[in-house]
Amino acid sequence: MADNPVTEPRSRRRFSDATALAAALRPSYPVYCFRPHKVRAVARHFVETFPGKVVYAVKCNIEPRVLGWLAEAGVTAFDTASLTEIAAVRERLPDADALFMHPVKSRAAILAADRVYDVSTYCVDSMAELEKVLQVARRRDLKIFVRVATPGGGAAFELSIKFGATQAEAVEILDRVAEEGLQAGIAFHIGSQCLNPRAFRTAFAVIADVWRGTKADVREIDVGGGFPVAYAGQPVPPLEDFVTEIVEGRREAGIDEDVALLCEPGRALVADGCSMLCQVHLRKGDRLYLNDGVYGNLSEPYWSRVRLPARLIRPEGINGGVSDAPLQDFTIFGPTCDGNDLLPTPFRLPADVSEGDWIEVGQIGAYGAALATRFNGFFADAQVELADEPPDTA
Numbered sequence: 001m002a003d004n005p006v007t008e009p010r011s012r013r014r015f016s017d018a019t020a021l022a023a024a025l026r027p028s029y030p031v032y033c034f035r036p037h038k039v040r041a042v043a044r045h046f047v048e049t050f051p052g053k054v055v056y057a058v059k060c061n062i063e064p065r066v067l068g069w070l071a072e073a074g075v076t077a078f079d080t081a082s083l084t085e086i087a088a089v090r091e092r093l094p095d096a097d098a099l100f101m102h103p104v105k106s107r108a109a110i111l112a113a114d115r116v117y118d119v120s121t122y123c124v125d126s127m128a129e130l131e132k133v134l135q136v137a138r139r140r141d142l143k144i145f146v147r148v149a150t151p152g153g154g155a156a157f158e159l160s161i162k163f164g165a166t167q168a169e170a171v172e173i174l175d176r177v178a179e180e181g182l183q184a185g186i187a188f189h190i191g192s193q194c195l196n197p198r199a200f201r202t203a204f205a206v207i208a209d210v211w212r213g214t215k216a217d218v219r220e221i222d223v224g225g226g227f228p229v230a231y232a233g234q235p236v237p238p239l240e241d242f243v244t245e246i247v248e249g250r251r252e253a254g255i256d257e258d259v260a261l262l263c264e265p266g267r268a269l270v271a272d273g274c275s276m277l278c279q280v281h282l283r284k285g286d287r288l289y290l291n292d293g294v295y296g297n298l299s300e301p302y303w304s305r306v307r308l309p310a311r312l313i314r315p316e317g318i319n320g321g322v323s324d325a326p327l328q329d330f331t332i333f334g335p336t337c338d339g340n341d342l343l344p345t346p347f348r349l350p351a352d353v354s355e356g357d358w359i360e361v362g363q364i365g366a367y368g369a370a371l372a373t374r375f376n377g378f379f380a381d382a383q384v385e386l387a388d389e390p391p392d393t394a
């Protein structure tokens with residue numbers, strides 16, 4: 001068995017699929033399995049379908065190679081929330097646009113964004129934040145998006161609880177942006193993993209009053225993220241349906257067609273582009289103890305009850321080779337000593353799954369590594385690239 005790769009350099013090895021990877025490395029540690037072809041294909045479709053600028057939300061997965069594959073597919077702008085994210089974009093893609101879209105920023109972060117990283121686009125949702133940006137940023141070709149709170153309507157993760165100005169506040173802030181002679185935009189976010197395309201039309205109805213009420217010449221509307229991923233057992237409407245609602249929403253709101261659209265997808269661009277190869281370290285009846293879990297890369301099911309696809313990986317010579325045992329549900333525990341390190345939904349796997357087998361867990365490309373902790377000393381560090389299709393979500 002290979003040792004934990006803490007002492008090894010990050011692997012860039014390529015394999016045809018997870019079985020070839022498991023046969024070659026026999027990893028007792030969890031391994032990120034990137035599929036560059038998948039990231040590129042999904043991003044290309046998004047860029048071709050969305051009638052405006054696609055701005056990738058870096059928070060979702062900051063891996064520099066992911067940023068590179070997105071850029072290869074035509075993504076030229078990146079939504080950043082911190083200096084770390086801005087630096088990641090600037091270092092990997094010096095010519096790309098980095099937008100600083102967190103509505104609450106420290107003065108130090110604004111200072112560095114302005115002086116070091118040459119950022120010109122900021123988002124605010126309060127007058128106090130706008131004044132902070134005006135006081136700290138030196139450049140005067142700023143573009144300011146004002147984020148408006150809108151109802152979630154079907155999102156797994158609500159964001160307007162924390163961010164977003166009321167309509168009246170937004171009008172006041174935009175008027176101040178106009179007074180300063182700066183470029184103005186309106187932003188909203190319907191919440192992450194939104195299954196209801198109509199939520200975009202509803203959001204446009206909310207910002208319509210702001211658009212009409214302000215004296216600012218708003219030239220751009222940022223519709224945020226929220227575009228959903230088809231997790232196991234959760235079919236989602238196609239991207240085209242969301243685009244229809246966005247375009248119709250803009251028309252119904254009376255907003256001119258030449259007002260440009262932006263979107264900030266994270267999850268929808270990268271969830272399918274990475275899976276995790278985990279190993280079974282113990283089986284107790286129908287309970288499996290894996291080397292990754294809720295405190296690692298498998299936290300999304302814990303927060304939002306999404307179901308991740310999983311398949312048994314058993315190369316020849318391991319536990320009797322390929323399994324033809326019937327499928328059954330297994331309860332999944334992660335490696336830490338916390339009782340909460342337990343997935344809320346089971347994995348359906350062959351009944352003979354045993355210690356030493358591997359399980360490939362799909363759709364961890366979004367908010368997987370981003371939310372992983374180092375609790376108990378367990379963390380994933382090894383990366384490979386695979387050439388096949390990811391685990392089936394049916």
Ligand SMILES: Cc1ncc(COP(=O)(O)O)c(C=O)c1O
Binds near residue numbers: 191193224226267
């Ligand atoms: C401002 C902003 N933009 C974009 C996103 C990405 O959202 P999603 O992953 O749902 O596309 C988020 C997620 O929290 C966000 O806060």
